[in-house]
Amino acid sequence: MKKQAITIEDVARAASVSRQTVSRVINRMPSVSAKARERVESAIAQLGYSPNLAARRMGGARSFLIMAINDRARTIENWAAGRGNDWVDQMLYGGMMACEARGYHMLFELVDTDQEEAVRQVRRVLSSLQPDGIILTQPHSQNAALVEMLKEQGKPYARIDLPSDNIDGVSIHMNEESAAESATRYLIGLGHERIGFLAGSAEYAGSHFRKDGYLEAMDSAGLEPLLDSADFSFDRAADMARLWLGRQARPTAIIAENDEMAFAVLHVADELGIEVPKHLSVISFEDTPGVRFSVPPLTAIRQPTAAMIARACEILMDAAEGEESNDETVLPFQLIKRETTGPAPR
Amino acid sequence: MKKQAITIEDVARAASVSRQTVSRVINRMPSVSAKARERVESAIAQLGYSPNLAARRMGGARSFLIMAINDRARTIENWAAGRGNDWVDQMLYGGMMACEARGYHMLFELVDTDQEEAVRQVRRVLSSLQPDGIILTQPHSQNAALVEMLKEQGKPYARIDLPSDNIDGVSIHMNEESAAESATRYLIGLGHERIGFLAGSAEYAGSHFRKDGYLEAMDSAGLEPLLDSADFSFDRAADMARLWLGRQARPTAIIAENDEMAFAVLHVADELGIEVPKHLSVISFEDTPGVRFSVPPLTAIRQPTAAMIARACEILMDAAEGEESNDETVLPFQLIKRETTGPAPR
Numbered sequence: 116m117k118k119q120a121i122t123i124e125d126v127a128r129a130a131s132v133s134r135q136t137v138s139r140v141i142n143r144m145p146s147v148s149a150k151a152r153e154r155v156e157s158a159i160a161q162l163g164y165s166p167n168l169a170a171r172r173m174g175g176a177r178s179f180l181i182m183a184i185n186d187r188a189r190t191i192e193n194w195a196a197g198r199g200n201d202w203v204d205q206m207l208y209g210g211m212m213a214c215e216a217r218g219y220h221m222l223f224e225l226v227d228t229d230q231e232e233a234v235r236q237v238r239r240v241l242s243s244l245q246p247d248g249i250i251l252t253q254p255h256s257q258n259a260a261l262v263e264m265l266k267e268q269g270k271p272y273a274r275i276d277l278p279s280d281n282i283d284g285v286s287i288h289m290n291e292e293s294a295a296e297s298a299t300r301y302l303i304g305l306g307h308e309r310i311g312f313l314a315g316s317a318e319y320a321g322s323h324f325r326k327d328g329y330l331e332a333m334d335s336a337g338l339e340p341l342l343d344s345a346d347f348s349f350d351r352a353a354d355m356a357r358l359w360l361g362r363q364a365r366p367t368a369i370i371a372e373n374d375e376m377a378f379a380v381l382h383v384a385d386e387l388g389i390e391v392p393k394h395l396s397v398i399s400f401e402d403t404p405g406v407r408f409s410v411p412p413l414t415a416i417r418q419p420t421a422a423m424i425a426r427a428c429e430i431l432m433d434a435a436e437g438e439e440s441n442d443e444t445v446l447p448f449q450l451i452k453r454e455t456t457g458p459a460p461r
Numbered sequence: 462m463k464k465q466a467i468t469i470e471d472v473a474r475a476a477s478v479s480r481q482t483v484s485r486v487i488n489r490m491p492s493v494s495a496k497a498r499e500r501v502e503s504a505i506a507q508l509g510y511s512p513n514l515a516a517r518r519m520g521g522a523r524s525f526l527i528m529a530i531n532d533r534a535r536t537i538e539n540w541a542a543g544r545g546n547d548w549v550d551q552m553l554y555g556g557m558m559a560c561e562a563r564g565y566h567m568l569f570e571l572v573d574t575d576q577e578e579a580v581r582q583v584r585r586v587l588s589s590l591q592p593d594g595i596i597l598t599q600p601h602s603q604n605a606a607l608v609e610m611l612k613e614q615g616k617p618y619a620r621i622d623l624p625s626d627n628i629d630g631v632s633i634h635m636n637e638e639s640a641a642e643s644a645t646r647y648l649i650g651l652g653h654e655r656i657g658f659l660a661g662s663a664e665y666a667g668s669h670f671r672k673d674g675y676l677e678a679m680d681s682a683g684l685e686p687l688l689d690s691a692d693f694s695f696d697r698a699a700d701m702a703r704l705w706l707g708r709q710a711r712p713t714a715i716i717a718e719n720d721e722m723a724f725a726v727l728h729v730a731d732e733l734g735i736e737v738p739k740h741l742s743v744i745s746f747e748d749t750p751g752v753r754f755s756v757p758p759l760t761a762i763r764q765p766t767a768a769m770i771a772r773a774c775e776i777l778m779d780a781a782e783g784e785e786s787n788d789e790t791v792l793p794f795q796l797i798k799r800e801t802t803g804p805a806p807r
Contacts, residue, residue, distance in 0.1 A: 141589070156581065159588050163614065179589060194554035194767070197748075199545040207549070208540035211571060220590065222568060225557060235502065242505050243487070243525060244566065268506065402543075421540070 122164075129158035177435045179219045181428050182246035183210050184237065184255055187225035201403045202420055209421030210250070213428035221428070222246060230258045237261060241270060248272060248431025250424060257282065271434035273427035277320045278443055285430055287423045287444045291321045294416045294448040295328030298370050298398045301450060303336050306459035307368040307396060311359050313352050313380070314344040315372040325372060325400070341366055345376050352376035356383040360395070367459045368396040374403050377413055381455070392457035402451060411454035419446040468510075475504035523781045525565045527774050528592035529556050530583065530601055533571035547749045548598075548766055555767030556596070559774035567774070568592060576604045583607060587616060594618060594777025596770060603628065617780035619773035623666045624789055631776055633769045633790045637667045640762045640794040641674030644716050644744045647796060649682050652805035653714040653742060657687040657705050659698055659726070661718035671718060671746070687712055691722050698722035702729040706741070713805045714742040720749050723759055727801070738803035748797060757800035765792040 123141075127134045132151050139147045140155040147155075158164070183206055193200040203223075210221040224240060226233045233255055240246070248271040255261060256276035262284060265272045273285040295312075302310050312329045315322045326342065333340045341359065345352040352371060356379060359366055371377035377399035381391060389395050391411060399406060399415040406413040423446055430440040469487075473480045478497050485493045486501040493501075504510070529552055539546040549569075556567040570586060572579045579601055586592070594617040601607060602622035608630060611618045619631040641658075648656050658675045661668045672688065679686045687705070691698040698717060702725060705712055717723035723745035727737060735741050737757060745752060745761040752759040769792055776786040 153581075156584055156588075160584050160610070160614065164588070191554070191558075194550055197547070197551075197763075199547055199550050201543070201545055203553070204540055204545050204550070205543075207569070208537070211569075212537075215571070220568065220570065220586070222566065223553070223557075224566065225561070235499075238502055238506050240566070242502075242510070264506070268509070417543075 125162055126155065126158045126164050129162060130154040177247045178245045180222050180244055180246040181210065181214055181219055181248050181250065181431050182222045182224055182240060182244070183250035183252070183424060183427075184224045184226045185252050186254055187227050189228075190225055198405075205420035206252070206424045209424035210428050212421075213425035214432075217432050219247070219428070219432055226255055228254060230260055233258055234261050234264050238264060241268060246270075247435040248428075250275065250427045250431070252276075271431050273430050275423050275427060277324070279320075283442075285427075285440060285442055285444075287426050287430075287446065288321075289418055289423070289448045290445050291324035292328035292331070294400065294450075295325035295370070296332045297328075297448075297450055298400075298416055299329050299332035300336075301452075302368045302370070302396060302398065302456070303332065303338070305368075305396065305456065308338055308459065309341065309364060309366040309368070310338065311341040311366040311369040312343075313355060313369060313371040313376050314342060315347045315376075316344065319347075322372060329370065345371075345379075347373050347376065349375045349379045352379035353383050356380045357387075360384065360387055360389060367394070368398070368456075370398045370400075372400050374399050374401045374406050374413070374415070377406075377415070377455075378409060381409060381413075391455050394460050396457055396459075397455040398450075407453070414453045414456040415451050417449040417451050419448060422446050471508055472501065472504045472510050475508060476500040523593045524591045526568050526590055526592040527556065527560055527565055527594050527596065527777050528568045528570055528586060528590070529596035529598070529770060529773075530570045530572045531598050532600055533573050535574075536571055551766035552598070552770045555770035556774050558767075559771035560778075563778050565593070565774070565778055572601060574600060576606055579604055580607050580610050584610060587614060592616075593781040594774075596621065596773045596777070598622075617777050619776050621769050621773060623670070625666075629788075631773070631786060631788055631790075633773050633776075633792065634667075635764055635769070635794045636791050637670035638674035638677070640746070640796075641671035641716070642678045643674075643794075643796055644746075644762055645675050645678035646682075647798075648714045648716070648742060648744065648802070649678065649684070651714075651742065651802065654684055654805065655687065655710060655712040655714070656684065657712040657715040658689075659701060659715060659717040659722050660688060660690040661693045661722075662690065665693075668718060675716065691717075691725075693719050693722065695721045695725045698725035699729050702726045703733075706730065706733055706735060713740070714744070714802075716744045716746075718746050720745045720747045720752050720759065720761070723752075723761070723801075724755060727755060727759075737801050740806050742803055742805075743801040744796075753799070760799045760802040761797050763795040763797050765794060768792050 123134055123137050127137045136147060136151055137155050140152050190203055214221045226236050250273050252275045256274040259282050262282050273287060275287050277288050278286040314326055330340055343355055345355050369380050371380055377397055380397050384391050384395050391397060399413050402415040402417040406415050426444050433440055469480055469483050473483045482497055483501050486498050536549055560567045572582050596619050598621045602620040605628050608628050619633060621633050623634050624632040660672055676686055689701055691701045715726050717726055723743055726743050730737050730741050737743060745759050748761040748763040752761050772790050779786055
């Protein structure tokens with residue numbers, strides 16, 4: 116059978132429906148009865164008809180692909196170590212569900228960290244698969260050249276990142292400041308007064324907001340802050356924890372900006388015979404699956420990863436259908452209370 | 462700019478290369494210099510040229526998409542619970558790396574467990590995105606109607622499953638029998654004589670082979686087997702473990718066919734004051750990320766998930782390029798020795 120000979124009219128005839136109805140089924144529009152849809156799909160399969168993606172595009176139709184890109188090296192490192200990849204799992208979860216609900220598909224791609232190579236790679240996928248929109252996660256959300264290229268090509272994109280002064284476009288993120296403030300206030304509510312904050316890295320924009328949230332909560336309670344950076348590293352966090360916990364007036368609670376630094380605090384506390392949460396409360400940001408298995412399981416701020424990606428898909432599907440969206444979407448975080456937080460020791 | 466007016470000749474002219482070179486870049490063939498490739502890609506981007514997927518297909522070219530499908534309900538359940546999804550992570554890892562190496566892209570899709578709905582869903586994706594091949598994982602690898610439909614459409618597919626009597630096609634799997642035999646022999650080598658085998662379910666083809674492997678190893682060492690099914694369930698495995706470990710001549714080692722049943726054994730041992738591995742050794746099949754966090758970390762058989770999906774991609778890319786493959790590929794498993802196995806107690 117010569118597949119190229121089959122037209123939409125052939126399908127319409129075989130299914131005993133109008134050309135319009137075939138088009139509606141192909142473009143996954145609502146208002147087609149289940150029966151008609153079934154007949155059209157059977158006819159498409161039987162005749163071997165291939166709705167021509169490119170033709171649909173040229174007629175203003177869509178490819179029904181939303182592409183989400185993630186940092187290649189970091190993603191592969193986690194997969195290769197068999198550690199899983201919570202961020203990727205939640206991206207797929209939120210993205211695939213949102214796309215499926217409107218008849219789109221999510222294409223997940225790993226893109227090189229190198230900024231120029233990233234532009235080349237994305238350009239190649241744009242030209243071969245013609246996705247309707249692109250979701251940029253860190254560090255690609257901070258690649259100005261990549262965003263410039265997408266703007267030139269008129270390709271809708273959404274950044275899963277804080278708004279930036281020199282990179283425009285839709286920004287979707289959680290409220291970092293409010294998350295840090297809420298973790299700090301929770302500890303203050305438990306009677307803690309000496310609360311340490313193990314910051315990540317000044318290079319990471321979110322760290323500034325989290326620091327502000329912590330300082331705001333401490334200040335409004337009239338408490339003295341205790342803050343230093345451990346650069347998201349286990350070893351540096353362990354050194355800092357040893358220093359802080361070795362003091363006479365040691366902190367009774369520590370907030371760490373990622374799980375790895377929080378694990379380091381638990382480790383040092385164990386080493387020094389300081390019981391968690393009896394003598395020390397610990398809260399982490401991040402909440403990777405491992406935190407449930409730590410001893411004790413960590414209280415943590417959970418990012419709304421799935422919800423952020425789902426929202427990005429919505430915005431891009433809207434854009435593909437000609438609708439505009441707000442430039443910034445802030446999604447709520449969760450403070451998940453597990454077993455590393457308790458009343459301040461007296 | 463009217464995108465439909467741009468032809469491959471326009472790109473060739475703008476890039477000062479031959480039409481052949483443009484075609485090679487678009488089809489990701491080797492033997493194009495980095496410079497020429499860069500010029501062609503710039504020209505494509507500048508002119509807004511869209512290589513016409515459908516046209517490439519009709520000319521015998523490929524869509525460069527390999528689609529891997531997974532069970533929808535089970536996948537979503539794990540993501541929604543924030544437990545991660547080791548199987549999916551490893552599918553993506555193996556599949557994306559293999560596709561990337563040859564200029565293909567992997568499309569990961571969730572397909573309904575219901576057999577008829579699965580056929581409808583896959584038919585829709587085939588017609589809209591025209592993947593070059595399909596990877597079927599369980600339970601879809603056992604959906605005869607789905608395989609029939611793929612065969613009718615002449616679409617290459619690979620089953621990540623054991624060969625089946627009534628479903629043909631490429632089968633990629635690990636050697637289940639040899640894995641069970643090797644776990645059993647490892648315990649025999651450690652001096653164990655009473656080794657229990659907590660089987661999964663008779664409905665799962667792999668279980669038969671694993672049982673055979675266990676029986677073979679026990680028999681050739683002249684040992685009495687101790688085998689029962691706990692249906693992959695934590696509770697049923699716990700009941701069985703209580704029964705076995707309550708006996709006077711209790712087993713000194715237990716092999717469980719999945720992690721959940723192995724966790725149940727650890728749980729019951731703790732309850733009965735039986736120390737692992739001093740008084741009882743435990744080996745699991747599966748090796749999800751959680752096993753590293755169990756107390757103690759589990760010795761386990763690890764499936765070659767990433768390698769199986771990578772191999773399936775290879776086979777399908779070969780098929781897209783006109784090459785045939787063997788019908789069956791058996792990939793090696795790993796026995797990962799952690800802290801739940803030790804010498805038999807005297």
